[in-house]
Amino acid sequence: MTEQTKVTTLEKVVVRFSGDSGDGMQLTGTIFSNLSAILGNEISTFPDFPAEIRAPQGSLSGVSGFQVHLGSKKIFTPGDKADVLVAMNPAALKVNVNYLKPLAIVVIDTDSFQKSDLDKAKFTTDDPFKELGLTNVQVIAAPISSMVKDGLAEFGLDNKSAVRCKNMFALGLVCWLFDRPLDEAMHMLQNKFAKKPTIAQANIKALTDGYNYGHNTHALVSTYRIESKKMAPGFYTDVNGNKATAYGLIAAAEKAGLKLFLGSYPITPATDILQELSARKDLGVKALQFEDEIAGICTSIGASFAGSLAATSTSGPGLALKSEAIGLAVIAEIPLVVVDVQRGGPSTGLPTKSEQTDLAQALYGRNGESPVVVIAASTPTDCFDAAFWAGKLALEHMTPVILLTDSFLANGSSAWKLPDMKDYPEIKPKYATEYKGDTPWKAYHRDPETLVRYWAVPGMEGFAHRIGGLEKDYDTSAISTDPHNHQKMVTTRQAKIDKIADYIPEVEVLGDKDADLLIVGWGGTFGHLCEAMETMHENGKKVALAHFKFISPLPKNTAEVLLKYKKVVVAEQNNGQFANYLRSKISGFNPYKFNRVKGQPFIVSRLVEEFTKLLEA
Amino acid sequence: MTEQTKVTTLEKVVVRFSGDSGDGMQLTGTIFSNLSAILGNEISTFPDFPAEIRAPQGSLSGVSGFQVHLGSKKIFTPGDKADVLVAMNPAALKVNVNYLKPLAIVVIDTDSFQKSDLDKAKFTTDDPFKELGLTNVQVIAAPISSMVKDGLAEFGLDNKSAVRCKNMFALGLVCWLFDRPLDEAMHMLQNKFAKKPTIAQANIKALTDGYNYGHNTHALVSTYRIESKKMAPGFYTDVNGNKATAYGLIAAAEKAGLKLFLGSYPITPATDILQELSARKDLGVKALQFEDEIAGICTSIGASFAGSLAATSTSGPGLALKSEAIGLAVIAEIPLVVVDVQRGGPSTGLPTKSEQTDLAQALYGRNGESPVVVIAASTPTDCFDAAFWAGKLALEHMTPVILLTDSFLANGSSAWKLPDMKDYPEIKPKYATEYKGDTPWKAYHRDPETLVRYWAVPGMEGFAHRIGGLEKDYDTSAISTDPHNHQKMVTTRQAKIDKIADYIPEVEVLGDKDADLLIVGWGGTFGHLCEAMETMHENGKKVALAHFKFISPLPKNTAEVLLKYKKVVVAEQNNGQFANYLRSKISGFNPYKFNRVKGQPFIVSRLVEEFTKLLEA
């Protein structure tokens, strides 16, 4: 399976449909495998009938299953363990308990998980998952039977015939999960029930309803990667990128001794950050939903002015709306973290898909010369560090920082070693009280070394001042339209950002020192690029990887690193935005480009293929 | 005068204060010339006292004047004709009528231009300007006397003493015009009236009031350049860039046989476009003010959907607000012209100043891969052609087009030969009725050559369809999340824009074929770069100029032109946005950069100096 949607990181996938023998799992599985084949997948299937011909309904021995293994190539077996299990009743869950991959997706019909059903499958508690020790699976619990009944009301079927369509609801849901268009399945159903048009229509309706249910609820399915093979001793938890981002912001506020404020507006796939922080009232966080994205950032700008560590979270279209206000934060020189969880664009685009297409917007999407800091997280857990960095740089350098993550990181989860905040650096904003200049303090007086203006917060005695969006005089901080002053301020604002290069780590090169090819990446593609590099090492190729977390400003050693290798390829999920940015910054840098804009993570095997070709070119 | 503000294009300027002998013009002129000297200008002055010692008040013989010629260097004479005349009464206007440059700025006190005043100066009609044949001057008509009286009410002066301060009001206004800080003038007044603190304060107040009046009204002052030395036969009118833009849009609508719709919101310096088009109801234009910039563009998107040639006009901060909606127009593939009259940024910045700092925003300021057409006008009259082009490309290629002008072009006026619309090309949108494909028409079916989708407008029989911000299927036009389809659509949207290079002229190189230095510019700097080139030719240097009007896509011969010259300098009023863009597009292009971000037009002598240095480097 080259491309699939909700189960994003896998190139091969095993799906198992399982239920009572009356539940029609064989038909379901057959249709699914057939339509996958039609879509060009290689498949291998394994129908698994119950041993007893007429086992009691709902019993363990009555479970019927159908397993499909599908992928883009080299599918030789029906697979060992399932990535996705459809369990129509508790018995189906129980018999498959040992055949699930970690974080497998389990779809259940809650209507068939009632007390009586659990009894039939010999469960003794009312929580079958707990009882089976199934703690690391992702459950999609849907009231399938009742939704099917509701959905088919218009057909006037008797109850039993209606409920019999529930397998098609389940199939619809799985089709949604794998982005399978329904047309072929409908076609097959029409053929199968050619003589019973009502039944055909009812099945088709149930199929569509199941698909829509998945579509409308998204059913919170995430992806899983093991980021590091060796686990250091310590306490761990599972965390996805959005949660890690939220925690990173909390950590930064803690280290700075400030309150955290988040002004936000829901938008896929960033909403979780707002939701997680809204729940963190225990930690004193003020995370609030406002009327739109502009209010989200503007309340944050207000909170920053009032002395909080202020952040706002959004995705692409929301970042576009925030453009004007980011410019205000730039000229007012106040600390602000703007988190953009990138999704497929342009416009509303593909809201649930992942891309890296907002980089140019983050760098340039404002009127005037309006430089900001841009950082990108590379893994779900790195979102924590990246968010911490964002808070630190914003506060210590009095600037907006745009933190780019993406849908893939946001929903992807990893085992995460709980950080000990003692290991993290202090965050020390420069307050106006530290000003030591000869002339009386003014709002835009700067620390000579960092060019950072001193921060005065309402309530501080002796530092009342006015700031705003109009250009200010370098010395007096009053409004100024003087041309020389404007040039000086434009230059200073840029220099302030450029100087941050002194306060961030250099970019590291992984892999071969004397590589024949340097892979350059940034942000959420780290895992795939790294895996590609490692695979190539196994194939005996000399390759290295320079993966960027700090984008504006670039680490100090960037030019040196990039110009050192004969062949360089910049790989990104857009049309070359980072490559273009690097070329505009580094004379003589003419890399190859590998670009995919499919709303999907890279496919490691394709990367290896392409990079190997480049090596040979 | 190296840098000045409202009177932007001149490197030397002649200001004449003129009024009744009792009006204090000598003091006014002296203060103004002194403070200019303090600010580093070279000056030459000419006090011009009335011949009669006690001529009747208001009479022609009672006019007293003071002329100042100031500039950055080489000021040898008090100047011949005035760029700015302050005429405190009709007599002062009359005696100076032959000493005014074309489009000179004339400041008058309307309170002293009443019937009785006109009589004293022997005017016979009530329109002194008309009577004197002064049609091409720019008049700032302010009720100076009454404003001074109002403004000084708090001082409890008698009427006469109060009105006597009106010269200081005039001075304040002129100071505003030339961006002279008031501090020095205040200082001088304090010294002069050291013994009469109330009078000092009153004068200072009047000075400030005059300054503020200028500041708050902007008093519509524009700049003037002669664009071409030889005038072709035909009818001419004066036009500034904003009007020319408005007319260009009307022309495009006419040629396309469509109604023109403009949805807008006032913002300096773009408001005039809205105002001019609002007045063009005679031509059937629907130009309407909405609640904000987002509504401005969104109503236009609606009007475009409904079949108008739709445009929206704004300046930098407004363009930022429109970012999200431009993305919608990109993915919906509807025609739309977005005019951005650039001003000083970032944020509110310097609203009345001119810059070229929105280029990056125009190119990249949206989420996702979101390509648009970008065009920049090079002179006030070229705004007409550029706007016409914008309309043509938008309609014929079903795309948003961002037209960049700037404050300098917008307010600068030129003699303009009235275009004959017969000389302009047809504009032919591809309507759905022209679709000739094998399968039934769908909304995103494309002309194979241009990749432009066929336009269907509500009301057309047989073409009802739904479009929107979500990704659509290439073939069926239904919503699609398919990865391959998304890649195909991303590639196609970019290719559609790239193909426009086949429909625009190549970039021309002016000057020496075998130049040692190629100057590269874009947009509103054309006049200055051209003059710089010509001056260098006079100095015997071999230079050429490639000035870009079409920026995205670039003309087809761009790489060829840019790579042909040994030395290339990209000169622009920003930190190098066009240079960076060119570098990202053209391998091996490593130009010098000349960047100024002062909110001011280039200064030709400085350009010549810098470019000559480059030649010698």
Next chain:
Amino acid sequence: MEQELKYQPKDYKSDQYVRWCPGCGDHAVLNCVHKAMAELNVDPKDIAVISGIGCSSRLPYYMNSYGFHTIHGRGAAIATGVKTANPALNVWLMTGDGDCLAIGGNHFIHAVRRNIDLNIVLFNNKIYGLTKGQYSPTTDRGFVTKSSPYGTVEEPFIPAELTFGARGNFFARVIDVDLKNTTDILTASARHKGASVVEVLVNCVIFNDGIHKQITDKEFRPDRTIFLRHGEKMLFGKENEKGLVLDGLKLKVVTIGQDGYTLDDILVHDAHTEDATMHMMLGMMGGDLPLALGVIRDVDAPCYDQEVEKQILEVQAKKPHRTLNEFLMSGEIWEVK
């Protein structure tokens, strides 16, 4: 007005699968929209259905007319452009409580103030459906949602009140489960010239199931709602035994035959009166008073789209030039020979 009805509801249905959850209230509204259009007898090609973003905003895809599914909150502005550019079109705006009143609040109040002839259907499920369950500007104070895990601390907008505050001339309220009245009122809203706002109380079965149950359930409806009809008495209750009377500046429920109240005492609904005081009082009912359904206000006033056209004609009547060249030649020009 006898007119041949040429269209069936199905003529307005597109071939797209409807993607709402089984049981979502939006399905019912969609059907009513189809029926209302057939009732209005308008050619699908002359209809433009505009929406923002949200579950409800997907409606244009299910119509066989021209449609534009735009961006979040901007539907009102885009619809304003469509209607102003071509007043001959029948323009609908489909919008949710979040789309219309959160991000789209400004365009909404301005469209209402301008009285542009749009048919605005506000799907109020008191939740953000599409983004899976955050609170909206109509969510009740204290309500727990995904983004208000400890309950909201905000007073909700009352769409009727906001509409009147923005100078609205047509406001109606209906419930998803009442197909007949919803169809009728959508039809009436489309016939009204000017901005008409129809608030439909819809159920989001997934993220806010039962939010309107206390009002819409058959058992409660007669006592907790009152259906207003212009020119008719304000009666409600299972047997129409209750009615509204005015008590000073307050509305009061009385039972006919009790406390000396007779049918004559009961207020008569006047949707057409220009003064909005009574409409506001009716729109604000709830709590002890029954929730008002039906057309609460329906007043004629100049329409923006028409006024824009009228002004152009007036100006053109006074000026001869129609082309750019004619106009330029009529200005201040000089000749170079």
Next chain:
Amino acid sequence: MEQELKYQPKDYKSDQYVRWCPGCGDHAVLNCVHKAMAELNVDPKDIAVISGIGCSSRLPYYMNSYGFHTIHGRGAAIATGVKTANPALNVWLMTGDGDCLAIGGNHFIHAVRRNIDLNIVLFNNKIYGLTKGQYSPTTDRGFVTKSSPYGTVEEPFIPAELTFGARGNFFARVIDVDLKNTTDILTASARHKGASVVEVLVNCVIFNDGIHKQITDKEFRPDRTIFLRHGEKMLFGKENEKGLVLDGLKLKVVTIGQDGYTLDDILVHDAHTEDATMHMMLGMMGGDLPLALGVIRDVDAPCYDQEVEKQILEVQAKKPHRTLNEFLMSGEIWEVK
């Protein structure tokens, strides 16, 4: 409450030159703001004055407090952030009719709905001053401006009506020329806990001179305005000879001693009553009825900024952890040794 008044109006004045035109109504308001602050006796360091963009929005520069001149229309949102982040501050929003009701309309109605404790001063000159004379959402229908050369075709907002439509709990109206009352009412608005809206009718001498003349001129004022005071009779006229009575659902002007009306018949103003019906009627007066000045509505209700703080304290009372590490350790974790 006897309290030592420590501050003078001049303590709130900054050293910047005031850049408004001579004769602009904003000067007067600025002075009243300085006086009100002295009256409120609040330390300048605890004041934050926020504004958008417009002539009126330049006010923060003329204050000796903390100030933020932000971007067009966003003042309400930014002020909301300031106040929510630090409820101890005294937060003012200075905004114009364009800034507040055109581009800023949405933030305005949401700030009002949330009832965040801001003192909102709305400078209504019915024009865009800073951009030199285009019409605003409060410009009268038909009015000719630079952007409506043939007159507007829009109905203006009435700020009182919109405020009430957005659930507003404090609304007052004053005129620039009445320094005493403006000062008093700004003081009252600041004392009100919650979003208080003070509409000041100001004159733009350059682009809209005399727009309020028919009301504010000394000769017209007694007959064309009524100054409302809580608990007092609604009287007006040169000799206080006229008053307001209720006639059904309409307000009516009567002359005491005529048509049998006595002082007893005249309505008493109750600014504190929760029901907004009468406040809306008063706020909408004009035309034949005198324009209402003074505090029209002043009702206590929960403040957003306070409720946010309260909820945090409530949650914290139930949960022991205060640091990220404590919180993470309290979740689902496992150990690797």
